[in-house]
Amino acid sequence: MKLSSEMDLCRNEFGYHPVNTYLNITCALCYVYTFHSTDSTNYPLTYHPDGYLTNYDALPDGNKTLRQLYLPLASDRNAPVYSVGFPSWEVDRDAEVWKQCCQAAADCCSQQQRAGNDSDCPPTWDGWQCWRGAKAGEILQGHCPRHIQPFARSTCTGVAEKVCTQNGTWYAKHAGPEDPSFSKEWTNYTECLNLxxxxxxxxxxxxxxxxxxxxxxxxxxxxxxxxxxxxxxxxxxxxxxxxxxxxxxxxxxxxxxxxxxxxxxxxxxxxxxxxxxxxxxxxxxxxxxxxxxxxxxxxxGLFLLRHLKHVFMREQRFYxxxxxxxxxxxxxxxxxxxxxxxxxxxxxxxxxxxxxxxxxxxxxxxxxxxxxxxxxxxxxxxxxxxxxxxxxxxxxxxxxxxxxxxxLFGLHFVITxxxxxxxxxxxxxxxxxxxxxxxxxxxxxVTFCYCNGEVIAVFKRSLRLWRLRRGNMPRSDSAAIRSLSTVTRISPLNSVRHSSTKSTKSPHARVCRYDSLMGTRQSSVEKKELLRKSNSSPLSIETGM
Known part of the structure; x- marks a missing residue:
């Protein structure tokens, strides 16, 4: 974006600066506020008062020595600042966030120059977004910017507030000299970080x-x-x-x-x-x-498709x-x-x-x-x-x-x-x-177990045998259990098939065993035929169709 001339001034939380200096300072602070303040390990560069980003070496006496200065060139992906100041696995995403913030600062400079300064509190850039001029005692509200602290930013945010005090200055919080990255003028971003x-x-x-x-x-x-x-x-x-x-x-x-x-x-x-x-x-x-x-x-899906298309297809090995x-x-x-x-x-x-x-x-x-x-x-x-x-x-x-x-197929995700x-x-x-x-x-x-007809039949059988063992089942129901055990299977087309066998098994047998469920000990041929029918209709019972 083209700005007027180098002699024009733009304002941020530290005051007025020439345009080029303003762009360097605001872009460097975008890095500090957005990345370094939330994770100084993976984003090690800090702010230098001349509008640079820098890193320090720790000395044995506890002091720090300046290592190197880096220009905050957010738009140049080949700049040294990217290889030093960002983790390699997130550099693409971080570069976009950083460029958004720096571009917003540049746009704010243009807005300041077009608007002029005829208010008590002048138009300014606070480190994250641009604010228009305000009258004394006025409280401004603005939307939370998209580039604000990407690691902690809430997806449903409120508003940011900036206060112009009664004496015509922006509300300020003073920080100690050991924290040069903390701005004096303060904007309330509390709601923006609401999680x-x-x-x-x-x-x-x-x-x-x-x-x-x-x-x-x-x-x-x-x-x-x-x-x-x-x-x-x-x-x-x-x-x-x-x-x-x-x-x-x-x-x-x-x-x-x-x-x-x-x-x-x-x-x-x-x-x-x-x-x-x-x-x-x-x-x-x-x-x-x-x-x-x-x-x-x-x-x-594969199992159901195979058995619906070829009912008598040989089962695929389960392994x-x-x-x-x-x-x-x-x-x-x-x-x-x-x-x-x-x-x-x-x-x-x-x-x-x-x-x-x-x-x-x-x-x-x-x-x-x-x-x-x-x-x-x-x-x-x-x-x-x-x-x-x-x-x-x-x-x-x-x-x-x-x-x-x-x-069952995971297609409920289609809804969203x-x-x-x-x-x-x-x-x-x-x-x-x-x-x-x-x-x-x-x-x-619920669909394939608790509403499964086979499971329901097992529980009914279990309940009847339990009542029979306790001796409180009506005689007619007891005779019915001994005489006939019926398993009803519903096919995909809602047809009903019954498999009936004589029941002479003792009621004290385990109900969930295959033999006791069917009443008598069927021959191996009968068992194979029953299992074949059970597997041949994968939609039976379970779909309730």
Whole structure:
């Protein structure tokens, strides 16, 4: 931006300066206020009164000696200041933030020259943003700038305030001589650093994940305890549930150990501290289990697609699903850890390029599952057309299938696929996104366990046998249990099949064993046939269609 001439003056918190000096001073202070004040370890340069950035060497007597001066050339990425004053893994993001602040200071200089000075408190640049002139006793308010402290900045901010006192000067706070980077004139940015919206988001996320944990644990116990339910379809569910449970637990631990500390003290973001390895391990586990979630979502989609398209297809060996669901995520996590191993502190601050190690597989999984869901719905509608089902019935069944399969395939993220600009008016989006993400375990456990017809049949059978052992069951119900045990299976097209066998098994047998569930000890041929039918209809019972 072209400014008038070198003899024109522009004002910042230290007073009036020639334009070139003003640009150097304000750009240097942008670095100090935005980066050095929040993390002096990774951003070591400090402000020099002549408008430079500098670093010092510590002497044995406790004093400091000047090492070198650096021009604050924010627009030149090849300038030495970038190689010395910024961590290499965040230089791209930091350069944009720094340039925004320096450009805002230059724009403020132009505004001052156009506006003139006919007010009590003159127009000024306070280190972060520009303020117009004000009358004595006037309180100005302004929006919080986007470049203000990127590590601690709240996403839903209030306003900044600057006070013109009754004597016609900007309100000032005086700092000691040992802190040259602290401005005399003071602007109230307290509301800009308000982190309460972030805290509310984390609270919503933690509550929803705790709900999922509370529902996933009993569901896993049910599938583990009842041998009749241990078919390949349900084993895939179990592994998916386990990945959701472990991710919820590790994320809860991570928020408890790290996130709460960062909300109370944002300076810990990149600093090296005594819990750095603990933080790295927990953070790495959250990345691993999150990727396992997406891998098992894809396993669910592949299994359902194969068995709907080819009902009598031979089952794929289960170790293939295990290798994909639990083994594949090790590769991107290992690469991520290896690349960032030499960094200081924890790996909380994301590196955009490396984040694609996780975003890529996640997007691939969701995209394939979306295609699978589309194909399944088309197949369902096609088969419904061969039956005497009304159009409203077809739509209802298709919509029901979509609702059931969306959380299983991870497609609930489609609801929040478009992310609006982060502001006070879009907080509903982040609450909704966190709630849907945290409640995925709740939805899948309710749909595919607690509302599963097989599970319900097992519990009914268990309740009847328990009442029979206590001797308080009506005689008719007791005779019915001994005479016939019926398992009802609902197919994807809502057809009902019954598998009935004579029951002579003692009521004192374990109910969740396969033999006791079916009443008699079937022959091996009958057992194989039953298991084949159980696996041949992956949508049966679970979808309720």
């Amino acid at each position: 309460s919206p972030l805290e509310s988001r984390f609270q919503v996320q933690m509550v929803t994940y705790c709900i999922s944990i509370a529902f996933l644990v009993p569901a896993l116990l049910i599938f583990w305890r009842c041998q009749h339910l241990q078919v390949q379809r349900n084993l895939i569910h179990v592994n998916f549930f386990v990945s959701l449970l472990l991710y919820a637990i590790t994320l809860t631990v991570f928020h408890g150990l790290v996130t709460q500390q960062l909300l109370s003290d944002p300076d810990l973001l990149l600093l090296e501290h005594h819990d750095v390895w603990q933080c790295r391990v927990v953070y790495g586990l959250t990345k691993y289990f999150r990727l396992c979630n997406y891998c098992w979502m894809l396993c669910e 293939v699903y295990i290798l994909y669901g639990w083994g594949l995520p090790f590769l991107p996590v290992s690469i991520y850890a290896g690349v960032r191993w030499s960094e200081n502190g924890c790996w909380i601050e994301p590196v955009e390029v490396l984040e694609w190690l996780f975003k890529g597989p996640a997007l691939l999984s969701l995209s394939l599952n979306f295609l699978f869901l589309w194909y399944i719905i088309c197949l369902l509608v096609k088969k419904l057309q061969t039956r005497y089902v009304s159009e409203i019935g077809k739509v209802r069944k298709s919509f029901r299938a979509i609702l059931v399969l969306m959380p 696929a478009y992310r609006p600009a982060d502001s006070c008016h879009t907080q509903w989006y982040f609450y909704l996104n966190n709630a849907l993400d945290g409640l995925q375990g709740f939805f899948v456990s």
